[in-house]
Each structure stands twice: as structure tokens, then as C-alpha cells.
Amino acid sequence: MKLFTDGDADLSLIRGRRVAVIGYGNQGRAQALNLRDSGAPPIVALREGAPSRARAEADGFEVATPEDAAARCDVAAVLTPDDGQAEIWETALKPNLPQGAALVFAHGLSIRFGLISPRPDLDIVLVAPKGPGSALRSEYEAGRGLVTLFAVHQDATGAAEALALSYAAALGSGRAGILPTSFAEECEADLFNEQAVLWGAIPELIHAGYETLVDAGFSPEVAYFECLTEVKLIADLIYARGIAGMREAISNTAEFGALQGGRRIVTPETRAEMRHILAEVRNGSFVAELMADASAGYPKLRASRREASSHPIEEVGRKLREIRPN
Numbered sequence: 001m002k003l004f005t006d007g008d009a010d011l012s013l014i015r016g017r018r019v020a021v022i023g024y025g026n027q028g029r030a031q032a033l034n035l036r037d038s039g040a041p042p043i044v045a046l047r048e049g050a051p052s053r054a055r056a057e058a059d060g061f062e063v064a065t066p067e068d069a070a071a072r073c074d075v076a077a078v079l080t081p082d083d084g085q086a087e088i089w090e091t092a093l094k095p096n097l098p099q100g101a102a103l104v105f106a107h108g109l110s111i112r113f114g115l116i117s118p119r120p121d122l123d124i125v126l127v128a129p130k131g132p133g134s135a136l137r138s139e140y141e142a143g144r145g146l147v148t149l150f151a152v153h154q155d156a157t158g159a160a161e162a163l164a165l166s167y168a169a170a171l172g173s174g175r176a177g178i179l180p181t182s183f184a185e186e187c188e189a190d191l192f193n194e195q196a197v198l199w200g201a202i203p204e205l206i207h208a209g210y211e212t213l214v215d216a217g218f219s220p221e222v223a224y225f226e227c228l229t230e231v232k233l234i235a236d237l238i239y240a241r242g243i244a245g246m247r248e249a250i251s252n253t254a255e256f257g258a259l260q261g262g263r264r265i266v267t268p269e270t271r272a273e274m275r276h277i278l279a280e281v282r283n284g285s286f287v288a289e290l291m292a293d294a295s296a297g298y299p300k301l302r303a304s305r306r307e308a309s310s311h312p313i314e315e316v317g318r319k320l321r322e323i324r325p326n
Helices: 011-015 026-037 053-058 066-072 082-093 133-141 160-170 183-196 201-215 220-249 252-265 268-282 285-295 299-309 312-323
Strands: 019-022 043-045 075-078 102-105 123-129 148-154 178-180
Touching: 011 160, 019 026, 019 066, 019 082, 026 053, 026 133, 026 160, 043 066, 066 082, 075 082, 075 160, 082 285, 102 160, 123 160, 123 183, 148 160, 148 183, 160 178, 183 268, 183 285, 201 220, 201 312, 220 312, 268 285, 285 299
Parallel strands: 019 043, 019 075, 075 102, 102 123, 148 178
Antiparallel strands: 123 148
């Protein structure tokens, strides 16, 4: 796989385009600020009355409605939540984007699962930073960047790849690396990871370990440090050194414990369930459930948030964060 860097990107391409950033949340704000600091100041597109409108204006951006911004731009970066992108496309972007414009996505879901059917005259590209907007911005300000994935779904003008690389470089990602992928690969891997590893499995594992210790009579504070706080420490080690390098940095006792326990938790049945999760992602059933919950006002998601916030580990965490030194 070729790793693209700043030397492979022509920043003058994005600087010469009229860019609109659709949405001003965590990713939208970071991308808008990085684009501006790279010499490609965007219009920020928000609905009238949007809560983030005041912040975008305070940051010095021109703010327009999505319809107005679409009519005035030739690159539209769609950085709103996945569940609302189809509506924005149909009502604001599809009827107003000029011929030969480009749509930039930070996640492949709307294209991969057909929530948006783009006009044939448009370039459709993916520029997906591998991290939250807060990290994208802080790394840029530090003179570094986040690794970013890019892909071309539709190359109507013959210049879609060059534009995608230029946009990614304006985010600062050419400093770290820009990796080619496809909309399907980025989307499917991301949806799988969210469920089976990062946001699904790891918090569930932390809860289970905490409950096991507390139920056995251990203090909640000790259980919190053992099962939650040390997750950051191992994540930092793995990020810096890889999994094998992490094992070299821990004690023999910890490493032997990993040998004894790891595969008793992640069993063949666990791996089979991971394959089932991936199959549900790829066949579209997960996205169908996501959109159904979104259409109903997210009852499942809101119930899950209430359950997570009421777990005893959260109160222990609040108390410990209040007393620990900064």
C-alpha cells in the first residue's frame, strides 16, 4: 500500500476551490479550522437556529444555510451525522451544487449503503481522518497530523484523486500519512470496529471486570483503577510499541497472566460472534437497524445512554477525578 504525504499533494487545488463545510460538530469545526489555516477558508453551512451557529460565527467563519452554501461552493464536505445526510443531500445539495462540483465525506456509510445516490456529474471522494476532530485539530496546531484514509467513489472530472489528496493535506494529514482505501472498506471496517472492539467490547469488558471484583468484595476504587484506569496505560504502550512491544514493557507476572487469561475471555465463540457482527455490517442489516432507531428518535440509543450513565463505575470515577492531582 502506498503511503501518500505532503509531497504527493498539491495544496493549490483546494486553495483554488470554494469549499463549504456542512455541519460544525467535532469533526466539522476541526476541519474548517484546519482548512482555513492551510489557506482554504470554507463557508460553514448550518440550518437556521442550529446550536453551533454562534460558535462558528465566533470562530470567524461566514455561516450560510446549506442551500445557499451549496449554490456558492464547488467542494462540499458533508460532516453531519450519518442519519441526517440523505435529507441534506436531497433538499440542499442535490438541487444546488454546480455542475462538476465535489462531495467530500469523512465516513463511507451514506455511499456504501446507498443512502445517497450522487449525481453523475459530481466527484465523490472520501477523506477520513483516523481520530476525533479534537485530535485532528490539536495535532495540526502542534505541527503534526492524523493519518487519514482516502478513496474515490466517482471521478466525474478526472481530478477527483488529486482533489482528495489536496483536501487531506489541508487537514494536516500529509504530515502523518494519507492511505488509499475504498468507501466500502473504510465503512465496513469502521462499523465492525465500533461494535466488536472499541466502543462495544472494551467498555463491556471494563464493566464486567469491575462488577466481578466488586461482587467478590473488592473496594470499588481498587476495581476502578484495575479495570478502567489501566486501560489507558496499556493503550498508550500498544500505540507506541505495538502489542509485542507492550508485552516487553510489562512484568513477567503480567505477561504470564495475559497468556493464561486472554484466550479464556476471547474464545472461539467470541471470534465467531465477531464474524457475525461483520456479516451484519456487510449485508446492511446493522445500518437498517441504525436508521430505524434514528427515525424513531433513537429510543434504543437513549436507553443505552441512561443505562451507561447510571452504572456504579461512573460515580466512582467522578469521585476519583475530583480528588486526583491534575
